Amino acid sequence: VQNTLMVRITQTSSTILIAMLLNSLVGIVLFVSILWFKQGMAGFGELVSSVRWWTLIPGLLGSFFVFASISGYQNVGAATTIAVLVASQLIGGLMLDIFRSHGVPLRALFGPICGAILLVVGAWLVARRSF
Known part of the structure; x- marks a missing residue:
């Protein structure tokens, strides 16, 4: 369902990046809200202190996976x-x-x-x- 909806967003916008950014934005807002609710400001301090260059790799790979999914749905089904x-x-x-x-x-x-x-x-x- 997610990829089908994202393909629809892509079809009504100028680039696949719109669908990907909307997907990421919703996730960020959701997880920031949950972190704030569960841990307050301490959670954000822990988040900042946990950032290392290699901790960004899963997000990069996840973005590639979402891109591949949307492109695949559009091109091969x-x-x-x-x-x-x-x-x-x-x-x-x-x-x-x-x-x-x-x-x-x-x-x-x-x-x-x-x-x-x-x-x-x-x-x-x-x-x-x-x-």
Whole structure:
């Protein structure tokens, strides 16, 4: 639903950035309000003291994810976009888990790797459909 609405915003504005900024603005207002309600000014002090260059990376990646979602919905449709995004997230997560799991026997990875392959094949089948 979110991406469908954001595509609609994009269609009625001059750039995809309008939809992305509206999305971010609503999130910022919501989370600032919750932080203020739960922790008051102390929460904002903690927020400021927590900022490091690397703490901004998740926001950058999240913005890219939202951009990819909106662009995908517009260009290839909802099902293909979701299939490709989920498959890519699973592959990335599986690679991270494998990298972190020192000494795990290869046979223990068989199931997760087969599952990832099946998901990629499923994403490919969804992406190649024609109506």
